[in-house]
Amino acid sequence: MLFDTDFPVWLSPMEDVTNPPFRRLCKRMGADVVVTEFVPTDAVIRNVAHSLKKFDFDESERPLGIQIYGHLEDAMVEGARLAAAAKPDFIDINWGCPVKKIAGRGAGSGIFKDIPKMLRITEQIVKAVDVPVTVKTRLGWDEQSKVIVEVAERLQDVGINALSIHGRTRAQLYTGEADWTLIGEVKNNPYMYIPIYGNGDIKTPERVAEVKQRYNVDGVLVGRASIGNPWIFREIKHYLQTGDKLPSPTHQERLDICRQHLLDVIEWKGLKKGISQMRQHYSNYFHSIPYFKPLRIELLRATELDHILEIFDRIADFLESSDPASILSHSSD
Numbered sequence: 001m002l003f004d005t006d007f008p009v010w011l012s013p014m015e016d017v018t019n020p021p022f023r024r025l026c027k028r029m030g031a032d033v034v035v036t037e038f039v040p041t042d043a044v045i046r047n048v049a050h051s052l053k054k055f056d057f058d059e060s061e062r063p064l065g066i067q068i069y070g071h072l073e074d075a076m077v078e079g080a081r082l083a084a085a086a087k088p089d090f091i092d093i094n095w096g097c098p099v100k101k102i103a104g105r106g107a108g109s110g111i112f113k114d115i116p117k118m119l120r121i122t123e124q125i126v127k128a129v130d131v132p133v134t135v136k137t138r139l140g141w142d143e144q145s146k147v148i149v150e151v152a153e154r155l156q157d158v159g160i161n162a163l164s165i166h167g168r169t170r171a172q173l174y175t176g177e178a179d180w181t182l183i184g185e186v187k188n189n190p191y192m193y194i195p196i197y198g199n200g201d202i203k204t205p206e207r208v209a210e211v212k213q214r215y216n217v218d219g220v221l222v223g224r225a226s227i228g229n230p231w232i233f234r235e236i237k238h239y240l241q242t243g244d245k246l247p248s249p250t251h252q253e254r255l256d257i258c259r260q261h262l263l264d265v266i267e268w269k270g271l272k273k274g275i276s277q278m279r280q281h282y283s284n285y286f287h288s289i290p291y292f293k294p295l296r297i298e299l300l301r302a303t304e305l306d307h308i309l310e311i312f313d314r315i316a317d318f319l320e321s322s323d324p325a326s327i328l329s330h331s332s333d
């Protein structure tokens with residue numbers, strides 16, 4: 001078994017999101033498995049500092065995977081070796097990224113244009129490293145080439161330890177709805193024995209229970225629904241264990257966690273990048289707070305830490321007083 005947990009719920013790898021502070025936060029909230037942001041192997045072998053930094057993690061994050069991507073065979077294998085030297089619990093190969101500048105070069109989901117190369121690189125990585133190797137991928141290149149059932153067999157043949165499948169093709173990018181039927185076909189293929197983890201549009205604990213039951217997957221990956229909402233992991237775990245829904249986090253808890261998350265990301269990424277990376281989290285953190293709308297734009301535009309903390313203070317005042325004036329007044333007007 002790759003992980004101790006029966007039905008692991010993963011924090012899906014996301015660039016500029018699944019940095020160490022967010023991974024630790026999700027772990028505290030119940031995520032069973034976390035993965036780094038994807039790391040470009042061509043930069044790693046050239047010793048590019050900000051890419052190497054993405055290998056960093058701490059012990060509390062285990063089990064943790066380092067995800068790598070690239071299109072150059074030698075760089076992928078050498079990059080995997082360097083990643084393994086950081087002693088993660090596993091290496092995850094990204095054969096799923098749909099972004100044009102990545103897939104267009106044959107990395108990420110671009111590898112569906114050359115499946116023999118995908119198998120060759122994957123096999124070499126399996127042989128080169130002394131930790132388990134997993135793959136994260138999509139259904140295929142486009143509607144006419146949903147080849148995942150066969151590709152999954154071949155990936156298993158070259159020795160990967162588990163496979164995560166996002167139920168979209170490359171051509172779909174993030175549009176439409178994730179199609180879980182082919183994920184279920186891979187899982188229920190009698191030839192397959194490695195764990196199959198499903199991914200795509202998981203937004204509620206009920207949906208996790210449904211895909212578990214209907215498609216028989218060995219676990220799920222939660223991506224976008226965790227942004228500004230790390231509580232989703234404890235909600236899913238609780239629901240799977242008890243069939244009951246946990247109450248949503250309080251406004252105060254949302255504010256406290258968001259404030260700490262911001263400070264931790266700034267410590268990790270530096271002031272400017274930290275402030276910018278946090279912007280994608282605010283809407284979800286605060287969506288349920290009355291009168292948040294007018295503050296949203298102000299928060300998204302704020303470039304100074306003091307200004308952001310002052311907005312948080314206004315939210316805190318409002319939570320105490322329930323007086324809309326406290327949220328709307330702007331001390332620096």
Ligand SMILES: Cc1cc2nc3c(=O)[nH]c(=O)nc-3n(C[C@H](O)[C@H](O)[C@H](O)COP(=O)(O)O)c2cc1C
Nearest residue numbers: 012013014015037038094166200201202222223224
């Ligand atoms: C902002 C963002 C960054 C992402 N970065 C990565 C990445 O680095 N590696 C990866 O395998 N997938 C990446 N993904 C894809 C997610 O891991 C996941 O497969 C996808 O969002 C579908 O799951 P969801 O519907 O739960 O979000 C990214 C997705 C988003 C929205």
